[in-house]
Amino acid sequence: MNLLFLLCIKKYWWKLNYRKLFNEHKIVRDLSLVQFIAYFGAWFSNVAIYTMLVEFGSTEMAISIVTAMHFLPAILIAPFSGAIIDRVKIKPLMIALISTELLMTIMFLTIDDRSQIWLLMIFIFIRMSAASMFFSTEMSLLAKLLNGKPLQMANEIHSIIWSFTYAFGMGISGFVVNSYGIKTAFIIDALVFFTALIIFIKIDFVVKASITSDKILDLIKDGFVYIKSNKIMLHLIFLHSCVGLTSFDALITILAKNEYKYVISVPLAIGISNAVRAVALMMGPVIISKYVTKENLHYLMIFQGMAIIFWGMVQGNFYISLIALFVVGLSTTTLWSFTYALLQNKCDEKYIGRVISYNDMFFMLSCVTTTLFIGLMASLTSVDIITTLLGIAFLAFAFYYTRILKWI
Numbered sequence: 270m271n272l273l274f275l276l277c278i279k280k281y282w283w284k285l286n287y288r289k290l291f292n293e294h295k296i297v298r299d300l301s302l303v304q305f306i307a308y309f310g311a312w313f314s315n316v317a318i319y320t321m322l323v324e325f326g327s328t329e330m331a332i333s334i335v336t337a338m339h340f341l342p343a344i345l346i347a348p349f350s351g352a353i354i355d356r357v358k359i360k361p362l363m364i365a366l367i368s369t370e371l372l373m374t375i376m377f378l379t380i381d382d383r384s385q386i387w388l389l390m391i392f393i394f395i396r397m398s399a400a401s402m403f404f405s406t407e408m409s410l411l412a413k414l415l416n417g418k419p420l421q422m423a424n425e426i427h428s429i430i431w432s433f434t435y436a437f438g439m440g441i442s443g444f445v446v447n448s449y450g451i452k453t454a455f456i457i458d459a460l461v462f463f464t465a466l467i468i469f470i471k472i473d474f475v476v477k478a479s480i481t482s483d484k485i486l487d488l489i490k491d492g493f494v495y496i497k498s499n500k501i502m503l504h505l506i507f508l509h510s511c512v513g514l515t516s517f518d519a520l521i522t523i524l525a526k527n528e529y530k531y532v533i534s535v536p537l538a539i540g541i542s543n544a545v546r547a548v549a550l551m552m553g554p555v556i557i558s559k560y561v562t563k564e565n566l567h568y569l570m571i572f573q574g575m576a577i578i579f580w581g582m583v584q585g586n587f588y589i590s591l592i593a594l595f596v597v598g599l600s601t602t603t604l605w606s607f608t609y610a611l612l613q614n615k616c617d618e619k620y621i622g623r624v625i626s627y628n629d630m631f632f633m634l635s636c637v638t639t640t641l642f643i644g645l646m647a648s649l650t651s652v653d654i655i656t657t658l659l660g661i662a663f664l665a666f667a668f669y670y671t672r673i674l675k676w677i
Contacts, residue, residue, distance in 0.1 A: 296474050297415075302468060305434060306465040313439075314442070315518070316454070317446050318335070320451060322522070330645070330648065332522050333519040336516075338394050339636075340397070344637065354402070363406055367399075367462065367469060373396035374455060374458050377392060405626045407427075421610040424609050425554045425603075435543065435546075436543075436551060442536075443539060444540065491623075493623075495620045505628075509628055510631045511635070512635075520643050522539055523652060524584060525538035525539045529587045542590075545598075546594045546597065550599075553603055554602045557599065558607070567668075573601065574660045574664040575660065577663060580593035580660075581654070581655075581660065582653065612625075639659065
């Protein structure tokens with residue numbers, strides 16, 4: 270099966286011509302390496318964090334709130350980060366952001382009991398603030414260097430790396446946490462971030478910062494006015510936010526805590542579930558993206574919604590749910606990269622940093638809303654009903670897309 274998977278990846282890799290993109294744009298290749306290492310580290314620590322919460326005896330709502338802290342920074346700092354990205358030199362900014370992620374990962378080692386969960390939330394908030402700005406900076410950089418099909422392909426590569434490291438980061442971390450403990454996972458994670466930092470420092474690229482005397486608040490206001498005055502920007506930002514409905518971290522952790530612990534250990538249940546989903550996230554764009562156009566994108570949204578509903582129907586069985594979770598993940602990455610590329614290609618380069626930051630803000634708001642919805646509803650109803658409702662919401666977005674297609 271592994272050989273068949275590798276052959277499939279190889280076949281479609283060449284068809285999509287990613288190698289040509291790497292050869293023609295060295296910066297894409299270099300950034301992809303840093304992404305691979307840093308994203309692996311980000312996912313690696315997540316299993317340790319969620320296992321820690323379960324061992325502390327945290328409630329479903331507490332788990333959801335901690336999960337929300339992964340997304341909240343992007344909402345609060347987005348307007349400021351966009352203005353900063355459009356104003357300062359990119360490389361020194363990105364070095365500072367990776368360093369911050371490294372430092373906060375080291376600080377996770379100081380958390381010892383339930384009374385320190387509030388401190389854990391602060392560390393997560395700071396680390397994810399840096400991670401959010403780093404991501405927005407990356408996407409702004411790509412949009413300044415590429416356009417059209419190469420930009421969409423760069424987004425797809427970014428998504429594949431995200432999914433690949435999600436799979437192996439979560440899977441390997443589940444094994445490490447189960448076998449060697451939470452602290453060991455955090456130490457390994459810190460070493461991973463340190464490696465990413467060293468490699469990034471050696472990357473040679475120059476992108477001029479925007480020459481402006483405008484103050485940060487004026488830039489923020491100007492970016493907001495630009496988005497507000499462009500109806501298509503508002504629609505595309507809202508459209509991209511639909512992918513936030515797939516923020517299943519809290520849902521998977523609750524399932525592991527309440528259902529799957531009788532079948533397999535909690536860290537392994539979390540790690541394997543996320544790894545299976547991530548493999549699908551990685552394979553999806555390689556198989557699906559060449560068939561997707563803006564004219565048929567709503568069909569992919571319908572598929573996503575129906576797959577989520579199917580997952581909700583079989584969650585009672587851990588092993589069958591893994592199959593369903595794989596199906597759920599197949600279309601998610603393509604939806605993310607395609608809707609992101611639509612926005613990037615429609616945006617004036619002068620405003621790209623601010624527009625992307627506002628876009629990420631609404632996307633993360635969708636993630637936070639989904640996560641808190643899961644935590645709140647978990648005390649009122651079953652997880653299968655919660656999952657079904659998320660699937661129905663995706664079907665509603667598919668209908669919404671058909672209404673705005675004429676403007677895209």
